Amino acid sequence: MFEWRNIYKGMMIGASDVVPGVSGGTIALLVGIYERLIEAINGVLTKEWKKHVTFLIPVGLGVGIAILSLSHLLSWLLEVFPQPTFFFFLGLIFAIIPTLLVEADYKKTFGARQYVLLLIATIAVAATGLVGDEQGVVMTNLALSDYLFLFFAGWLASSAMILPGISGSMVLLLLGAYVTVIEAIKSLNFSIILVVGLGVAIGLLLTSKLIRYLFSHYRASTYAIVTGFVVGSIFVVYPGWPADVLLMTISVLAFICGFAAAYLLGKVERE
Numbered sequence: 001m002f003e004w005r006n007i008y009k010g011m012m013i014g015a016s017d018v019v020p021g022v023s024g025g026t027i028a029l030l031v032g033i034y035e036r037l038i039e040a041i042n043g044v045l046t047k048e049w050k051k052h053v054t055f056l057i058p059v060g061l062g063v064g065i066a067i068l069s070l071s072h073l074l075s076w077l078l079e080v081f082p083q084p085t086f087f088f089f090l091g092l093i094f095a096i097i098p099t100l101l102v103e104a105d106y107k108k109t110f111g112a113r114q115y116v117l118l119l120i121a122t123i124a125v126a127a128t129g130l131v132g133d134e135q136g137v138v139m140t141n142l143a144l145s146d147y148l149f150l151f152f153a154g155w156l157a158s159s160a161m162i163l164p165g166i167s168g169s170m171v172l173l174l175l176g177a178y179v180t181v182i183e184a185i186k187s188l189n190f191s192i193i194l195v196v197g198l199g200v201a202i203g204l205l206l207t208s209k210l211i212r213y214l215f216s217h218y219r220a221s222t223y224a225i226v227t228g229f230v231v232g233s234i235f236v237v238y239p240g241w242p243a244d245v246l247l248m249t250i251s252v253l254a255f256i257c258g259f260a261a262a263y264l265l266g267k268v269e270r271e
Contacts, residue, residue: 003058009033010062011070016089017161017168018067018074018182025164026230030096030262033059034164035215041162041208071185083247084254086239091258093234100164100230104223114224121228126235139180147195153177154199159207161200164226168200 009031017024028034037059040052077085104110110118139146153175161168172178177196184192214222242248 003055006033006055006058007062007065010059010064011066012062013059014063014066015070015074017063018071023164023229023233024063024161024168026093026096026233029100029164029226029230030092038162038208038211038215041204042212044205067185071182075182075186081250083239083242084251086237087251088254088258089237090234091255091260092262093230093237094255095259095262096164097227097230100223100227104220104227106220106223109220110224114220117221118224118228118231121225122232125229125232127232138183139177142192147191150177150180150192150195151199153181154196155203156199157196158200158203162204162207162211164230 009028012031013024013027016027025034028037036055040055040059043049043052044056046052074085106114139150142150153172156175157168157171160171169178172181180192181196183189184196211222242251
């Protein structure tokens with residue numbers, strides 16, 4: 001049976017994947033399907049593929065609906081109200097950190113090694129925020145080499161996309177492919193969408209195998225790294241403190257809404 005209630009979870013993941021700095025993996029953790037998502041992606045090519053496909057189709061459908069329907073809205077919000085929008089996502093990120101630590105049972109499982117890994121992961125992700133935010137230009141009249149570039153950009157983005165704290169959109173931004181991909185989604189340029197989508201699919205399949213292995217054999221250390229990735233993303237997403245009082249008030253309210261939404265979602269999933 002298809003688990004259609006996972007469509008809304010996929011929509012949340014898809015919405016976050018449109019925003020540079022916000023990780024779909026973080027949202028998957030928030031809605032309580034991260035480890036199962038990794039297992040399902042990893043199991044698509046096994047004998048139990050039917051079980052995994054019935055889970056992945058609703059999630060993937062939700063991701064697709066969100067990307068296609070929300071790309072215009074999120075682009076508008078980021079252009080007109082960038083600070084409140086990012087403060088909303090900051091609220092989500094802050095709320096997931098305690099949940100991650102509880103899941104890892106950090107008081108019992110974390111030692112010096114785990115805290116060092118957490119710190120290194122935090123610094124690694126935070127450092128991406130120091131890279132310039134030049135988005136590049138929309139690519140037109142594409143040659144074969146351009147399609148190959150977009151394919152590997154999708155591959156690298158998906159590898160980041162599945163890791164909490166690391167944004168696939170940020171990877172596209174750093175590679176200079178972000179505006180081209182977003183414009184292709186807005187205008188339904190299927191040639192670019194298919195090429196990037198193929199790169200994303202292959203990247204997800206390969207990266208999921210590595211993550212599943214790490215969770216199986218180095219659970220505490222993997223949770224430490226994942227937590228560090230999420231903490232580091234705070235420095236990437238943080239848009240600066242609003243100077244205007246009204247904007248500051250709206251941003252704080254957006255942060256509270258994001259935190260409350262994450263808390264309520266986490267509570268529902270635990271129940």
